[in-house]
Amino acid sequence: QVQLVESGGGLVQAGGSLRLSCTASGRTFSRYVMGWFRQAPGKEREFVAGISWSGGRTVYADSVKGRFTISRDNAKNTVYLQMNSLKPEDTAVYYCAADSGMIIQIGQTAYDYWGQGTQVTVSS
Secondary structure (H helix, E strand, O other): OOOEEEEOOEEEEOOOOEEEEEEEOOOOHHHOEEEEEEEOOOOOOEEEEEEOOOOOOEEEOOOOOOOEEEEEEHHHOEEEEEEOOOOHHHOEEEEEEEEOOOOOOOOHHHOOEEOOOEEEEEEO
């Protein structure tokens, strides 16, 4: 069992930055592929970014490529999402998720554990 807790959301102006953190319980964090997803009002939850066990491989949605960076610190059981050049369309609840598989998946059904989400609001 893995419990995930996100933090770092908030209100920011367009063009600003935020860093989200997701801390996991348990001693096997390094064995999980980690992902960030988001859900905007009235829309389906969508993949944002994913990172491999070691952090050596990352995958991004086209909409955030070049602006967001996912990273992880396995010693701290934490995954991060650095978000720069934020746009109003980035407004959403952001969720981190853990997948016990071996490759980065973009489909949410592949992920076994989810955090409660953190709100990110970008004003224009």
